[in-house]
Amino acid sequence: AQSVAQPEDQVNVAEGNPLTVKCTYSVSGNPYLFWYVQYPNRGLQFLLKYITGDNLVKGSYGFEAEFNKSQTSFHLKKPSALVSDSALYFCAVRDVRGSYIPTFGRGTSLIVHP
Amino acid sequence: EAGVAQSPRYKIIEKRQSVAFWCNPISGHATLYWYQQILGQGPKLLIQFQNNGVVDDSQLPKDRFSAERLKGVDSTLKIQPAKLEDSAVYLCASSSLAGVFHEQYFGPGTRLTVT
Numbered sequence: 001a002q003s004v005a006q007p008e009d010q011v012n013v014a015e016g017n018p019l020t021v022k023c024t025y026s027v028s029g030n031p032y033l034f035w036y037v038q039y040p041n042r043g044l045q046f047l048l049k050y051i052t053g054d055n056l057v058k059g060s061y062g063f064e065a066e067f068n069k070s071q072t073s074f075h076l077k078k079p080s081a082l083v084s085d086s087a088l089y090f091c092a093v094r095d096v097r098g099s100y101i102p103t104f105g106r107g108t109s110l111i112v113h114p
Numbered sequence: 115e116a117g118v119a120q121s122p123r124y125k126i127i128e129k130r131q132s133v134a135f136w137c138n139p140i141s142g143h144a145t146l147y148w149y150q151q152i153l154g155q156g157p158k159l160l161i162q163f164q165n166n167g168v169v170d171d172s173q174l175p176k177d178r179f180s181a182e183r184l185k186g187v188d189s190t191l192k193i194q195p196a197k198l199e200d201s202a203v204y205l206c207a208s209s210s211l212a213g214v215f216h217e218q219y220f221g222p223g224t225r226l227t228v229t
Contacts, residue, residue: 004156032215043118043205043220044157051215090156094215101170102147102218104156 002027002095006105013081014113021076021108023091030096033074035065038088038107047089050074061085081112116140118221120206126227132194135224139187139208145169147218148181148191149205157205163189196228 003026013019025031032051036044048059055067065076076089091105119138127133139146144165149157160179162169165186174181178197183189193200203225207218 034217036220041222043222044207044218046217046219049215049217092156101159101162101173104158106154106156 002031002093002101002103004091004093004103004105006089006091006108008108009106010109010111012111012113015083016080019078019081019085019110019112021089021091021110023074023076023105025072025074025091025093027093027095031074032094032096033065033067034092034094034102035059035063035074035076036090036092036104038090040087044090047076081110083112083114086110086112118206118208118219120204120221120224122224123222124225124227126229127196129198129228130195132192133196133226134190134192135204135206135226137189137191137206137221139189139206140219143208143210143219144186145209145211145216146183146189147205147207147209148189149207151203151205151223153202160191193226196226198228201226201228 005024034049035047038044048057050057050067058064063078088107090107092102094102121136146163148160151157160174161171161181163183166183181191203223205223207220209216209218
C-alpha cells in the first residue's frame with residue numbers, strides 16, 4: 001500500500017531564511033508526487049508536481065521541490081521565506097501502477113516569523 | 115475561471131440526523147473527488163467520479179455515506195445517519211482529466227460538526 005510521511009508537524013523559520021518542508025513516500029511502482037498548500041478557511045491549492053524528468057521541480061510562489069528516488073523523498077523548498085508563506089502544507093502521492101487513490105500526508109504547519 | 119463551489123460552508127447537526135453537501139466543479143472538469151479531512155490529518159479520499167460514473171469508492175463507508183453525480187456536473191454527498199466521528203471538513207475537488215498525474219482543484223470545504 002502507498003503511504004506518505006511528513007515527519008514534522010511544524011516548521012519555524014525566520015523571514016528571509018531558506019525553508020524546507022520534508023516528505024517521504026512509499027509506493028510499489030513509480031510515484032507521481034504533489035505539494036498542496038492550505039491557507040486558513042480556504043481549500044487546498046496546488047503548488048507543484050513531479051511526474052517524470054528533471055528531479056528539481058519549480059512551482060508557484062517561488063517554491064520548488066527535489067525528487068530523490070534513492071531516499072524516496074520529495075522535500076519542498078524555498079530560498080527565502082515570506083511571512084505570507086505561513087500555512088499548512090500537504091504532500092501527496094499517487095502510484096503509477098498501484099491504486100489510483102491519492103494519498104495525502106498529515107500536513108506540516110509552516111510558521112514564518114517576521 | 116470560477117473555482118470549485120461548495121455549500122453549505124458550515125453545518126451543525128445532532129448524531130443520527132442526516133446531512134447533504136453540494137459541490138459544483140470547475141466548468142469542463144470531468145473528474146470530481148470527495149474527501150474527508152479530520153482535524154490534524156490529511157484529506158482522505160471518499161469517492162472519485164469520472165463524468166457521472168464512479169471510478170473508486172473503496173474508502174466510502176457505504177452503510178451511511180452516499181454520493182451521486184447524476185448529470186456529470188454537480189455532485190452531492192450525503193450522510194445518513196451521522197455519527198460523532200463524522201465531524202470533519204468535507205472537501206470537493208475536480209480535475210480536467212482522470213489521470214493520476216493531473217493536479218486537483220479544491221473547494222473551500224464544508225465543516226461538519228456532529229453533536
